[in-house]
Structure formats: C-alpha cells, structure tokens
Amino acid sequence: MTVPAFSAHHPVIVLVRPQLGENIGKAARAMLNFGLAELRLVSPRDGWPNPSAGPAAAGADVVLEHAQVFETLADAVSDCSHVYATTVRKRGVTKPVLTPEQAAQDIVRAQGRCAIIFGPERSGLETDDVALARAIITVPINPEFGSLNLAQAVILCAYEWSKQTDGQADLVQPTIEEVLPPAPQEEFEGMFEQFCALLEPRGYFNPPSRATSTRRTLRSMMTKPGWNHLELRTFRGVLSVLRRKPGSKPGDPLE
Secondary structure, eight states, rough: OOOOOOTTTTTTTEEEEEOOOOHHHHHHHHHTTTTTTOOEEEEEESSSSSSSSSHHHTOOHHHHOOOOSSSSSSTTTTOHHHEEEESSSOOTOOOEEOOHHHHHHHHHHHSEEEEEOOOOOOOOOOOOHHHHHSSSEEEOOOOOOOOOOHHHHHHHHHHHHHHTTTTTOOOOOOHHHOOBBBOOOHHHHHHHHHHHHHHHGGGTTSGGGGGGHHHHHHHHHHHHHBHHHHHHHHHHHHHHHBOOOOOOOSSOOOO
C-alpha cells in the first residue's frame, strides 16, 4: 500500500478528547482512504496508545503509529495558521460557517498549515474549542436527526479535501481504469450488419415496406449503450454461435 507522505500542504486532523479507541481507529482509516496521514489527539479519554484503535483502523497503522498526543487543543494547533472546527451549531460564537467543500477549497489555497478539529463523540466541541478556530465546518443535515459519528465527520472533510487537490493526493478511482472507451463506428457497423444478416432470412424485416424504419429503430436502440470494442466483440461472438446448427461445435459448418 502506498502511504502518503506527511506534507505541510495536507490538513492536520485533530481529535479533541476522543473517547473510544475504536473511533480513533475508524477516523484514521477514513483519513488514509483519502490521502491524509497526520493525526493529533488532544487528551484522549482512555490514554494513548489504545489497543482498540488498531483493529478498527483496518490497516491504517501508519496513521496511528505517528499520531501525536497533546494536553490542550491550543498546543495541538500551535503551528497551524488556519483552524476549522466541525460542529452542527455555532455554540455562542460568531464565525464564518462553511461546508466541507468550501473549507477544502480554502485549505488548498491557504498559506501555512491547516487543521480540522473534531470534538468528543458524545458532546462535540465545546465553545472554548470552537473559539480557537477561524471558521466552522458544518453540513446541511436532517433537522430531525443531525448525528454523525466521528469517522463519518472525518471522512466527509477528507473526501472533500481530496477532490480539491487536482490529483496531488495520489488517489485512484478503481472503476476508471476498468472502463474502456466507446468503440469506433466501424466496429459497430460490422456488428450491426452481422446482426441484420441473421435476422433477414428469418423474416424479421417483413413486411419490406417497413424494413427501412425497422432497421432504423433497431440501430437507434443498439447505439444507446455506447458499446466498447470488447462488448462488440463479445456480442459478435454470440451472433456467431446463433449461426451454428444446434449441437454443433466451433469450426463446424454454419447454418
């Protein structure tokens, strides 16, 4: 697994008074999914290291191994010029309120280190914690149920940051590598003519007066998928099988 380098351009994730080791591990997993590796912990309730964090991290051990522990939030963000507090409400302080996407845009453009801080699982950040931040990050959420767990909150911010990095986070979309481009029209025409040649002797295009419109409809229907060359080749293989006599084998005379 490629481990992202610690970089001054990557935001620091700060967990303030986290309660459960499992949640720290899950947060570390969420970070590493999207290219973040620098984790700071402020007064974790059960101390650090925590044996419950490793299994929950599901392989994101590098994040846990390099996690730093601080007594206070002020100490944890002392080298950061830009601090963002995640909370569902302002908690009595007046700060700019940003979505994770807007905050990520700010972070990518910022000069100096940036930190995103997350509060304890049960209560969230206190007013004094939020007071240290330059802005609040929150998301539009169901007013009847506005509860995100710690890892969910971390992954929202990490994902939005990764989208703004213009490939610098070295992330890969697995499905992009598997998708083949559409085949050239010449390949489609070959498949389509083969298909029509099988249909013709079976009377599919009768009556002759409607043959042109029937072919047009069939062509329109078959061009909708945007076949790639592998799909066309596969379908032509199907058509070749249909030309064989029942029970015949490859190489036997065709019908």
